[in-house]
Every structure is written in C-alpha cells, then in structure tokens.
Amino acid sequence: MPDQPVDEGCSIAATLAAVGDRWTLLILRDLFRGVRRFEQLRSDLGISRNLLTDRLQRLVELEIVHRVPYQDRPIRHEYRLTAKGADLSPALVALMRWGDLWYAVDGPPTLLVHDTCGTPLDQAVSCPACHEPVGAQHIRSRPGPGRMTETTGADR
Amino acid sequence: MPDQPVDEGCSIAATLAAVGDRWTLLILRDLFRGVRRFEQLRSDLGISRNLLTDRLQRLVELEIVHRVPYQDRPIRHEYRLTAKGADLSPALVALMRWGDLWYAVDGPPTLLVHDTCGTPLDQAVSCPACHEPVGAQHIRSRPGPGRMTETTGADR
DNA sequence: CCGAGTCAGTTGCGTTTAGCAACTGACTGC
C-alpha cells in the first residue's frame, strides 16, 4: 500500500504508512480476536481475496504478522501477530474506545476485560510525575531526540 | 471516505469509517498541533487542495471539526477540533507511540509532555480492579451491551 | 486604479487503488 504521504519525522505518519489503509487495521483487529486463516478473514471482513492476499503479504514483509503452517497437504498457513503486531494493541484499543464513545448508542458492542479477573479495562494517558490522568488539552508536544532538522515553532 | 466496510457492531470499524482514510488522521494530527488554516494544512501535509476541501467538509459533517471565521473581507475560516475531535487524542497518541517504538531509531521525533510540569507522558491499558498495567496478551474481548445479534464465539 | 500577491477553494483529467467475479490448483472425503 501506497506510500503514504510519509512525512518522515512524524511517528503518526510512519504508523499510518504501515497500517493506515482501509483494511489493514481491520485485519489486525481480527487477528487479535483469534481469526487467523485466509478464508475466515475474508468472509468475516467481506474483503476481496486479492486485497486480502496483498495486505497480508505486506504485513508479513513489515514483520507485523508471520505465516505459520497449520497443515501439510495441501500446505496451509495461518497468520499470527508478531511482537511488533501485538504492540498495536493500544492503538486498536484507543480507536475502539472512540467508536464506543461516539457511535455505540446502546453501549459498547465489545468489552475488553482483564483475562485474570474479568474486569473491564481502562486506557489513559497519564503523567508519571503528577500521578494523574492527563486530558487532551493538557498535552503539549515538543521536538524529541529523534528529530532531524528544522524545528518549527508550531506546537500544540 | 468512502463507506468503509462498516461491520456495524464493531467500534473499531465505526471509527475507521469516520477517520480511517489516508489523510484524515494526519489532518487531525495537525489540528492538535495548532495548524488550523486551509493553506497551512495544505502545505504542511502536501495534500492536494481538492482532497483537503473534501476531508475537511467531511470532518465538519461528522462534527469532529468546526469552522470558525477568523476574518471578514474576504471571509476566512479556520478549522478547530470539537469535543468529539479532541477525544481522538488517545488514538493519535497510541499510533504515535507505535511509530516511536518501531520506526524511530534515534528516539521519538516528538515528545508529548504534561503542560503543567513538562514530564513526558505515559499511555497504558490498565485494570481498575488489579491496579496494574495490562499487556495485549492479557486482554480478552467479550460481547458488550451494545451488541445486536449473533454472538459468535471467536474471542481473542 | 492597476497589477501582483494571498487565501481558499473548484474543475478537469490522467493514474492508482479498490472491488467483483471467474478461474486455478492442491488437496480431502464420499
């Protein structure tokens, strides 16, 4: 997928360049849920086969997903998240919460719970110094160590 | 923008249907950073004018962004996040962190800090009962109250 | 008051990407 407008030097742009197309995050959502096989993914998502082939290949190249054989004769593979793929979990959680908040009139269609105790989970941005949650209006952005060049002033 | 494959009954799909195209999240990133005017957005993103017009209109329709006049003669508007738009902050933070983790070799290009104390922020999924952070492998998903119908078994 | 400049679009056109349907191929199981 398309070389996104890759604003090098922005991690959001870098992430979207990797997984920011119409299907990839939905494929990953299914992988998190345990849907791992081509045909299952296809019918669950309603994606066409050629695109699914394409997106999975790309995810494998990016090492977000790996192919694991689950039978020989005929050889068939399933797709599993790598550590890099599993690290997308917070992003999917955040996207889900926004959908829950603004589009789920009767409450969330899916709850995320702690496996050991079954309690519904929280997600928060917080300040390790102040030990409190931080809302969007209290987040500032600053150039970090990985910034190459021209630090323009316009912060949040 | 395109009517995404809207798997109704999945908040991730609902969110992606709203903001999951090639440009929208980058536009929102800029709005969070304080870039608010058409021409600024255009040149910062390198997006073509027609698409920017289109995306902004859609964001206004969805009430993620609103148009505020900043001068008359000629009348000019800037685009600002609504509360709904501001609620996307955690999602952008999560996408940014993944990019930082996997693509920022020299450290993050941008740091998010607490406005009052300047401390770099954390984001975590946590269990309110156990009072501890919860990694991807300990998250289970369950049908929630907003689920309409056929609860298929395949959980995470 | 005329021409250059700015900002915010709109229009038109060619290229890319996506979506659909039909086909292949390696099997299993009856």
Add this chain to the structure above:
DNA sequence: GCAGTCAGTTGCTAAACGCAACTGACTCGG
C-alpha cells in the same frame, strides 16, 4: 471420480487520488 474447501491469481470496471490550471474575493504597493 465428482463435489467441496481453502488459498490464492487474473482480468476488468469503478472509485479515489494527485496534479495543474482556473476562479474569486479580497489587500497592498506604487
């Protein structure tokens, strides 16, 4: 040996994107 499943591939059409040129409402400098 024929139907069925799974995982693709190929070919064609439709939708989305990207670029460049044009419009329009102004301001400002001379």
